[in-house]
Amino acid sequence: MTASHELGFVRKYIFSVDHKVIGIQYLLTSLTFLLIGLTLMLMMRWQIANPGQPVPVVGGLLESALGEPAGEGKISADLYNSFGAMHGTIMIFLGVVPLVFGAFGNYLVPLQVGAGDMAFPKMNMLSYWLYVPGGLIMLVSFFVPGGAAQAGWTSYPPLATIIPTDGQTYWLVAMLFIITSSLLGSINIITTVIQLRVPGLTWMRLPFFVWTEFVTAFLLLLAFPPLEAGCILQLMDRLAGTSFFMPHGLVVSGQPATGLSGGGSPLLWQHLFWFLGHPEVYVLVLAPMGIVTEVIANNTRKPIWGYRYLVGSVLAIGFLSMVVWAHHMFVTGMGAGIATFFQTTTTIISIPSVVIMTCLMLSLWGGSIRFTVPMLFALAFLSAFGIGGLTGLPMALPMSDVALHDSYYIIGHFHYLVAPGTIFAVFAGIYYWFPKATGRHMNQKLGHVHFWGSLVCMNLIFFPMLIQGLAGMERRMSDGGYNYSAAHPSNEGVVGALSGTVMQLNGVIGWAVLALGAFQLPFIYNFFSSAFAGRRVESDNPWQATTLEWQTPTPPPHGNFVQEMFVYREPYAYSLSHSTQPLTSTRKSNGSNGKILDFETQNQPVAMANGNPAKQEAPV
């Protein structure tokens, strides 16, 4: 009956146009990239903890693979910089964005809006098949002479341009692929949400996750092109010898750079980069907020508190995130006026985040909380986002940022948001929707091991970084700050050199990262074994959820929905019939459109087959 059955393997699983298959392709690819990013970081943390020591186990492998930069299996400064830059790039552009947007967005948005597929299935396939070569080019760049890009994920020129490796060129080309890929993806998501909502699914009835993906799509659509422009210009600088980012009178390793026309500006790149850079970080966190919202609503068995505030806030974040970028450039010599503007906008943008967090927190009140594995990860997200977000505030003011800029405090700040934040939310999402996608449950026990292990390790990794940062340890130090430590001979008598305890934390972090890696193994095993041998789901809606994706057969066939549907209420109508309050307070408190619903159980589906009496009371 559905088309997919006539298709051969290749059309069905490789070059598929089915949003679910593409979503899973995205999931597996991006998770693999996360793993690569973690592996790079493992080696970096070893190097930081024991500078100059050959890397155990993989050292020889490194040398044979990468040659001179990894001489004697040691991580040279060049290699460290490559790994650092690639860790950031891979994690953000090849790991998390494709994961939260490509994988979750692709798989869930059409299901949650009741659509049969994306608006442009072929374009959807294309976007995945632009992402893959982009990723491959990135990886290949490790093996070109000179190694991969070494100027950080921010690729500041002139360094990025004068650095003697083709890796940077590969980086730029790969970025162009990735940018194009996510442009296509975002066009697809937005059009799908606007055009393919089922009848009755009004904007205020969209699951919050759809809202977050919608705003994410707009951020990618509008913030990526300026970076694309920047990449084109930097490519020109590298390949055509132009000077877009090269000022006059530049001196390269002691010799004046003749042949360069000069006249460019290094700051221009920073503006182009951060104009994407900041919206990008919200791309990393908005969709995870959506995932967490779904999980919390489902596991507290009650509507999300202040749905309308959530929607308002996520839209506000979307708009504001376009006008805060220069808070990454406070120390480039910013005048009073500009600094005033950007610290104000940066402080303002933290308010909607606070609103979202507070709403989610208040949603817990009065719930009947089930501690399922997804819920555990979701709760961890809440507190991690608290730490990460709050540590953003001191950096938002240039006056206090001068003490924190470029220190491990920043590393701690954003890793609390992206690692125990985003990554945990992603885990929550995987455990939560796994039954829908595969028809099987993931193993609870392994899930708990994975959760508690990761939770402890994450905090052992990132909290010490905040301490180190305040004590003055800088990021991107291939020797873990040894040159700045009191232990270094040239520093005796120096006030403010890094103390022994601060340095020892490097060791703690190193081991914690190793342990973190180890605690991912149960997950990986769980993921694959459950996919084929996990406990079968007993119904299409094992979590008794109320959103549309649970209305499909399990796993959803090509075309998703079998019966025709009509949506007649807001997404999180859990336990509403038990409301002890009059209508009005319901309206106030849960932001629903105030309709008390006419059914008893907690797992009433959101949509009824056509001709259901509910249809009559639908607002048109």
Place this chain on the structure above:
Amino acid sequence: MDGTNKLLASALSAWQFDWLNLPQLASRHGEDVDGLLLGLHNVMLLLFVGWIIYLFFVLWRFRAKRNPQANPVGVKTFIFVLLIGFVVVEEAVTLFGAGIPLWNNFVTVYPDEKQATVVRVTAQQFTWNARYPGKDGKFGAQHHTLISAKNPLGYIPSDEAGKDDVVPPLKDIRVPLEPIDADGDGKQDVDLLGRPQFKPVIIYLTSMDVIHSFKVLPLRITQDAIPGMIIPIHFMPTRLGKYPITCAQLCGNGHATMIGWLTIMDNSPQRAADGTIITPGAFDRWQASHVAGNAPQGGFE
């Protein structure tokens, strides 16, 4: 009455208790930086602790076992308004009360060059060049066509103004800690808050090759050194000592080793009874021992 005062005082000192373990402070504006950091972190701590306590209480109170049937009617809206209101007010106060005014004052109000120690610092992979104008208070002229490994800053050897410039060894920057007595009452001046005043320092910062960043955490200053731009920064030293200069911007494979040292020296001369100077202050002696003369200056290690 007195009791409440004590209470207030102790509360205040508790609020000011420095638990951030920031490095030794050695500059005047740094006091504002630390105050801001500490205040913010206190509030953050409050928020977060309250937040976590609430979280654990709710998780215990409303766990499915204890509360099998959820109540969809949530918290009263005014609690939400209260929380957000608190955060908004707190942020508005820090922003408009501290963040904006402090920074604007810091970047707009510059000390007078004549009353200040002026240094020109040029960053380069992977070291720091310093240069002082010397007696005449004028720096030697530069031209980028003269740049070579011997003369990396391209100073014009024949230039008169350059003859008395002071060029210390690489990575070694020093400034004096001189009490100032502008009103000439023989006593060190104090500002409105009664804090003793010292001779301010102005640093003109630039870079030859890539972007570096001049960060001296004990002075609470960070400023990128950007090729093609000369950016001034200023501070008032308040404490003797030798402090690390951190390069706070990735600048290549030597980035981690690009440490320098900024020393705040005593400069009180040794005077005879009649007040004539017998031996000049340590800083002046140090300067005198590094007059550039005509030799091409700077250079790589």
Place this chain on the structure above:
Amino acid sequence: MKIPYTSEIREDTGLYNAKIGMWLFLASEVMLFGGLFSAYVFLRIGAREGEWPHGLLNIPIGAFNTLVLITSSLTVALSWTTLKAGDFQRYRRLQIVTLVCAALFLGIKSWEYYDKFSHYEIWLNKPLTAKEYPQLAGHSTEADLPITSVVGHIEGVGPFETLASLQEAGMSTVKIHPDAFHYRLTALQQAERRKVEKATGVRAVHAETDEHANVSIDVSHIARMSAFVPKHGTFFATYFTLTGLHALHVVGGALAFAFILWPGARMWRDDPKRYTNSVECVGLFWHFVDLVWIFLFPILYLL
């Protein structure tokens, strides 16, 4: 699996999918060119006094090309309306005109490019004065200020040469035919000259005589030499990047039209509505590309 609203419109939004898609794509394109335009502004404001060259581009040609593009936009709009009216043949004729215009535009552009590539600027480490080069008397300025750079064709030197390549070729002197008023003075002198020109209203350098003033310059006096290629300076860097990217868009649009016109024409029989829509969407794109040029022409050629 059938996707709704591919050709018919959804009543509550009043649009069909592809149109939304195209508008969104154009939004991102606006941000892309917006980024590049702001880069242009950033660099131009930051440029040193007298560093930003003027009048190196051929304005009449540029203006003509602008006309060509506008015409093509016109035919696109017409072809779409005729197609809606169901007149496929007329639509096809109009679209062929469009494609011809596109080809013409690209042809002219590449000719312009080529002309630039064989044009040189020579920066001197030893300024030329009217004393050594009498033929320059009165050209640089009334005051015969020394000249720090000369722009023109170099005798017997094709495109893309560099100082290094000339030295390899064993040239000891280069003979350059300076263009009209393109002696580059030191920044200060240029400022001076512009003041004079403003005051007197006459150009300090006399084009007609310049042709004869060909100067042979000792290679050892050349500090830097570059053809009018992107690396010549930030102006040409911006010029080639912006116009090049724009040209790529023209190619893309033309290819899309051509595809719809011939291989894609089958759809006209199966689903005329959808066929018309695809023409409309690519048309939107075409108008946008046209609009970009309308911005490019003044900022690069005129300002």
